[in-house]
Amino acid sequence: MLLVDPFRALEVEREFDRVQREMNRFLRGTQPATAYRYPAVNIWTRDEDALVTAELPGYSIDDMEISVHNKSLTISGKRRPVKEENVTVHRNERKPDEFQRTVLMPFAIDAEKVTARYEKGILTITLPRLEADKPKKIEIRA
Amino acid sequence: MANKEKSLQKREPETVSTVERTRSQKVFVPLVDIRETDNAIVLTADMPGVDEKSVDITLEKNVLTIDGRVDMVTPDGHQLSYMEYETGDFQRAFTLSDEINREGIEAQVKDGVLQVTLPKAEPAKARRIDIKVG
Structure with missing residues (x-):
């Protein structure tokens, strides 16, 4: 008969987790600097639609593009760089002048009804759920 | 990977301010570009969610503080x-040198x-000294 001590098993599992964490820590910083996603997004949802917000300071509406396909939303844009002569740059911390990001929604988007607003450097996109994709209530007959 | 996640985050101040804030929101350090031209030093700060009514710029002694309030x-x-990303206020302070014309500071x-825009003070004008033939 094989006896398994559940507490011992848990300990082994913890040890695995620990090793994985260590590995992650070791690998951090080896990633190329360009591999990050920008901008960061927050997603607000309710039954009929979702709101995607992103902090994109200093872009203009004309330089941003929003496209929707089935479940995915893609935003891209360019920030016009300031061209000046005889400039000494002391600090350059602000995020890249170009971005593209695709976010997948958990439902099919009604592309015709998508609206977007850009205010104080925050982009808010409203993504209505496709009517055919909405859950249907099924009557139970006696 | 952890690295990707990290780069999305806004920066929180590294030093703890000795002055406490009355607002309970988080405070972030805005990312800035600083450029110097012949006439001025231009500071550009990314402060999403801030407009002209919710930003304060103060100059006390030689410390310029920018303070933006963002409501969730x-x-x-x-x-x-x-x-x-999290929503919070923005705050950052810079030390200015004496060569800034304090009266002429502009912001938008x-x-x-x-x-x-921090205009530089008029530099002491170069004086030409005539040499007389003796």
């Missing part, structure tokens, strides 16, 4: 189901970007 907006009937906010 919860859309009606929605709930936050995925979050990559557009699309969540604050731009502060």
